[in-house]
Amino acid sequence: MKSKSLQIAEAILKHNYQLLNENFLDNKEVTLSTFGELLFHYTNLNTFSEILNSDNLWLFDSRYCNDEQEYEDGLEKVKYYLFDPLNNPPKFYKNEIRDDYYERSEYETEVLNDIYSKLIKEYEVLNKNWFAYITSFSKPRFPEIIDPGDTLWPHDNLSMWRGYAKDGQGVCIGFEYTGLSSLIEGIPGLYLVDVIYKENQKEFFLKSFFRVIYDLILNFRGELSGGTEGNLNFELEEKFGTISINEIFEAGALVCLFIPSIFKHEGFIDEREARLVYIPSLSQEFDKRVQYLRERPYVELRDLLEIKQRFMLPITQLTIGPSIxxxxxxxFLKSRLYSKCTERSIAILKSKIPYRSSI
Structure with a gap:
């Protein structure tokens, strides 16, 4: 059962992604909200065999990602933009954010101080048990901008083969997005989200979040003015009724905990990553389901879903690496694994990249 604060936090995150899409997307970018096709996961053949035979995925502790500074960098941005008293908020936020909902350029010092003292307090309480577990996918680009010579086909990308599929000797698994999204729907602390790479988009995301919290407080105090159409504060009030000041700050702290798991260095932008993210503190569950693989903590998707009966992951495509x-x-063609692919109508493709592995 999701707490009211968690549901408010989820609404804020969804709202911020919508604003991000409206303000920054062009026809060369794809987000989870702008397509309904496949997500791609590069891996080795043995791992694919385990995934298919068990219909399971493994989410690893984000502190063990290929970007070793990822969590720390994301956390530093949260602290800098929201918690650092030297980063003067009234001055910092005076530049107007371009969107349809907010036009505020001035912030009341009393409200700002209230946000700082209470949001930091809630955040520090929750952050003591903070962990994020992730598994990653690559998103496609819009078909109309892909030509036959494009090296960035989502299921046949050389840099992805090199980095994540045993230097081209592995496979790329195609998951149906809608099926995967439906599978995890309603599970507390488990989300399928876009990764944010660009610095200006990260800044925008944090500023937008701050504005929501600020206006929620004004609304609680009866000081928020303006129309109701398209305004998240009024939508939340309509859905949840009166929102207490404690619920506002707990929801804000939950969002702050989540943000580091969706920020990544811009150097990885060509991966066009979407993530399945699980955060135990958001689900209000202790880390009792954590296991270890060579000292790397992980959780199993099946355990998170708590599904006892058999279910099938929505795998619809498999691309064989260029260096197998x-x-x-x-x-492989003679194996039981291949037979199982055909039984499940998984389309099997072969990489068209002429690449010889160095392994």
């Missing part, structure tokens, strides 16, 4: 040896390819 002829022997391995023949063995």
């Amino acid at each position: 040896s002829p022997t391995d390819k023949i063995n």
Whole structure:
């Protein structure tokens, strides 16, 4: 059962992603809200066998990602933009954010101080048990901008083969987005979200979040003016009724905890990553389901879903890597794994990239 604060936090995150899309998207970017096709996961053949045979995915502690500073950098941005007293908010936020909901350029010092003292307090309480577990996917681009010579096909991307699929000797699994999204729907602390790379988008996301919290407080105090159409504060009030000041700050702290797991260095932008993210503190669950693989903490998707009966992951496509040896390819075609793919109508493709592995 999701708490009221968690539902408010989820609404804020959804709202911020909508604003981000409206203000920054062009026809060369794809987000989870702008397509309904496949997500791609690069891995080795043995891991694919485990995924298919168990219909399970493994989410690993984000502190063990290929970007070793990822969590720390994301956390520093949250602290800098929201908590650092040297980063003067009234001055910092005077530049207007371009959107349809907010036009405020002035912030009341009393409200700002209230936000700082209470949001930091809630955040520090929750942050003591903060962990995020993730598994990653690559998103497609819009078909109309892909030409036959494009090296960034989502299921046949050389940099992805090199980095995540045993230097081209692995496979790329295509998951149906709508099926995967439906599978995790309603599970506390488990989300399928876009990764944010660009610095100006990260800044915008944090500023937009701050404005929501600020206006929620004004609304609580009966000081918020303006129309109701398209305004998140009034939508939340309509859905939840009166929102207490404690619920506002707890929801805000939950959002602050979540943000570091969706920020990534701009150097990884070509990966066009979407993530399945699980945060135990958002689900209000202790880390009792954590296991370890060579000292790397992880949780299993099946445990998070708490589904006892058999279910099938929505796998619809498999691309064989460019460097799989002829022997391995023949063995795969003769294997039970191949038979299982055909039984489940999984389309099997072959990479068209002429790449020879160095492994």
